[in-house]
Amino acid sequence: MDTNPCAPSSCGNQTISNPFRLNSDPLNCGNPLYTLHCEENTSTVLYLDSRKYYVQAINYNNLTIRVVDAGVKKNDCSSLPDFSLTYARLANSRSAYTWFQYKKRRSKWFPKYKTLPLSQTMIFINCANPVNSPLYLDTGACLNGGKYPNASLSIHSYVNVGGMKASDLMEKCSLERMTLLPVKDYNMSFKEIHSLLEYGFELSWHSSRCGGSIVQGPKFIFGSPFVFAFLIYKWRRRHLSAYDTVEEFIQTHNNLMPVVRYSYSEIKKMTGGFKDKIGEGGFGCVYKGKLRSGNSAAIKILGKSKANGQDFINEVATIGRVHHTNIVQLVGFCAEGSKRSLVYDFMPNGSLNNFIFSQERSVTLSWEKLLEISLGVAHGIEYLHRGCEMQILHFDIKPHNILLDEHFTPKVSDFGLARLCPANESLKSLTAARGTIGYMAPELFYKNIGRVSYKADVYSFGMLLLEMAGRRKNLNALAERSSEIFWPYWVYDQVSNEKSVEIGDGGTEEEKKIVKKMIIVGLWCIQMKPVDRPAMNEVVEMLEGDVESLQLPPNPVLNLDEKNTCGESSSMSDYSTESDHTNARHPKPSQGAQTKRKGGETDVGEKESHGCQGKKGGPQQKSPTVYYCLVSDNLLITIFPQCNEVKIAMK
Structure with a gap:
């Protein structure tokens, strides 16, 4: 927004000039985002999220x-802030202010910036009982004895500076309010x-909020050397933006993340110079390392991302707040420019896919253990x-992403x-399909x-569960019989016709x-329509129950209504995940999954008929437009429900 500089005004001992303005100044002065108020011509007031703060210096x-909460009084240690102010509240209020600042670093060719926290x-x-912890500083006579509203005389009052983990909150203790302090050592x-x-x-x-820009580009360009230099400059700005996205997220959620932030040099030291690589994938590489405590850790070094740091943010934002015995524990992270790492508890037995697909493992998991593992994953x-x-939708449940501890x-x-x-709620839209084919x-x-x-996620878990039960991939182009290609x-x-499923070495009746x-x-989990799948709590109940009480669902690949046809395109680039229909209520498994489509829904896919052979090899009969396509990395499987026929094409 353009601002018109005016002569400076004053309030008390504060000089107010561009981009600031007093609410009594002409409208063309200063920036409305930085409007201040003057009380009795002595006190300058800033309102943050409609909360009052006195300006101490600009x-x-x-x-x-520099501002102070209106509730804090000088020389009165019993006075408290009137309001809670956290990084998250400041960010969510869409304030024009931040709790960090950019610092320019010297560079031969282009300006470099880093963020430094100000508070x-x-x-x-x-607390109802006394607490003995270095994280809890006793307020002494200042607050003990009922200084908080509605507090009893037996209350013990403490403060913590710098943030704490949720697990550090002692029993019978409660958070009263939060505020900000200058950054320094608080051993006092x-x-x-x-x-x-x-x-x-x-x-x-x-400065960018005041009509300028943090990094100023060249005003004029003469000749190709300047064009080349400017292109490099734009590249650096784009990457600086990506780094700032991650840094701003970290600063916003710093007090909410019970994990440690490591420097890149610490990560390098923990891994011994990245010597012991234990895995790799599209995201980067995983190395075994050692924490300062002596415990082993798995350290994921993220590669270059096209998502502006969003994959890193996703991981820290979700797993950083979760504590569950069946969710891998995030210990810490590193975000230093383009270098990003995630530090996890080390899982000595690796991933589940090594045990259900590999024929060379020295340890074979029993069926009882596999059921126990599947139940643990379901609980997670x-x-x-x-x-x-908030619901956390994983979108990539598969054997490779299930780790096993000792x-x-x-x-x-x-x-x-x-x-x-x-x-x-359901997601309104996704920018692209996500997960593993x-x-x-x-x-x-x-x-x-x-x-x-x-x-x-229920569907993905169902595919995982079937692979565990078969100890094989669901899609196997090398199967001896074509009917077994899609497991x-x-x-x-086999199950619907009460045929036995081979499990190797005969197997006991219990197995x-x-x-x-x-x-x-x-x-049940891989029913085609989401409304026909159970929720995960129902899945847990079924896995814990008796097999005799389970009803066989309709064939998931044939459980389609007459007008539900193949998608318009089998090209991955054409797939869309945006949905326009509301979820129908899910029936419990015992009620069956044959839920009729509601009127008004648009047919999916092509409007053409496909023929299929008669049962005794007679002439081809025209079937309605009823078929479904499943695409894997190298297979296209077309299913004709009316004919009970499957056609498999290698891609």
């Missing part, structure tokens, strides 16, 4: 303003800390869907594709099947029941 050179969190805590008494509370904390404004996913304020306890890992979603729910490709929701289609036929249970539950 530094126009380094673009900072840190201070937390006021009330509460009275000394309160004097700094009276001094106030600094916020920064960006259920927690993601229901255990937090006791073979499963841990859901790799949250790079995860999304947060309000409870009991073979485990991705059909609604991620075909929008008329249903909205994208937590049921996409779920073949195994449904066969375990396999049958896993197959039936898996088939």
Whole structure:
């Protein structure tokens, strides 16, 4: 926004000049985003999110303003801030101010910038019992004895400076309010800390918000050398923006993330110079390392990303807030320019795919252990869907992302594709289909099947469960019989006709029941329409129950209505995950999954008929437009429900 500089005004001992303005100044003066108020011509007031703060100083050179909460009184250590102010509140209020500032570093060719925090969190805590912890600073006589509203005389009051983990909050303690303090070492008494509370904390404004730009580009360009230099400059700006996206996220959520931030040099030291590589993928490489405590860690070094740091943010934002025995624990992270790393607890037994697909493992998991692992994974996913304020949708459940600790306890890992979603809601849209082919729910490709929701994870879990039950990939182009290429289609036929499923070495009756249970539950989970799949809590109930009580679902690949046809395109680039229909209510598995489509839904796919052979090799008969396509890395499977026929084409 353009601003018109005016003569400076004043309020008390504060000089008010561009970009600031007083509310009494002419409208063409200053920037409305930086409007201040003057009380009785003595006190300058800044309102943040409609909350009152007194301005102590404005530094126009380094673009900072120092303010203090209106409730904090000088020489009165019992006075408290009137309002809670955190990084998240400041960010969510769409304020023109930040709690960090940009610092320019010297560079031969182009300006470089880094962010420096101006403030840190201070937390006021009330406890019913005395607490002995270095994280809790006793307020002494200042606040003990009922200074908080509605507090009893037996309350013990403490403060914490710098933030704390959720697990550090002691029993019978509660957070009363939070505010900001200047960044420094707080090895001092509460009275000394309160004097700094009276001094106030600094916020920064960006010059870009005042009509200028943090990094100024050249005004004129002469000749190709200048064009080349300018292109390099633009490249650096784009990457600086990506780094700032990550840094701003970290600063916003710093007080909410119970994990450690490491420097890149610390990461390098922990891995011994990146010597012991234990895995790699499209995201980068994983190295074994050692924490300062002596415990082993798995350190993921992220490669270059086209997502502007969003994959890194996804991982830290989701897994950083989760604590569950079946979710891998994020210990810390590193974000230093383009270098980004994630530090996890080390899982000595690696990933599940090594045990269900590899024939060369020295350890073979029993069927009882596989059922136990599947139940643990189900509990982990259920927690993601229901255990937090926001649903966490994983979008990449597969054997490779299930890690096993020393006791073979499963841990859901790799949250790079995860999304947060309000409870009991579906995602309005996704910019692209996400996940791994073979485990991705059909609604991620075909929008008329249903909205994208937590049921996409249920589908992926079902495919995982079927692979565990078969100890094989669901799609196997090298199968001896063509009917066995798509495992779920073949195994449904076996179970529905009460044929036994081979499990190797004969197997006991109890083991066969375990396999049958896993197959039936898996088939429920991979029903084509999301509305026909159970929720994860129902999946847990089925896995914990008796196989005799389970009803076989309809064939998932044939359970389509007469007008539900193949998608318009089998090209991955043409797939869309945006859905326009509301979710119907999911019937419990015992009620069956044959839910009729509601009127008004648009047909998916092509409007043409396809022929199929008669049962006894007679002439081809025209079938209605009823078929479905499943695409894997190298297979196109077309299914004609009316003929009960499957055609398989190698791509």
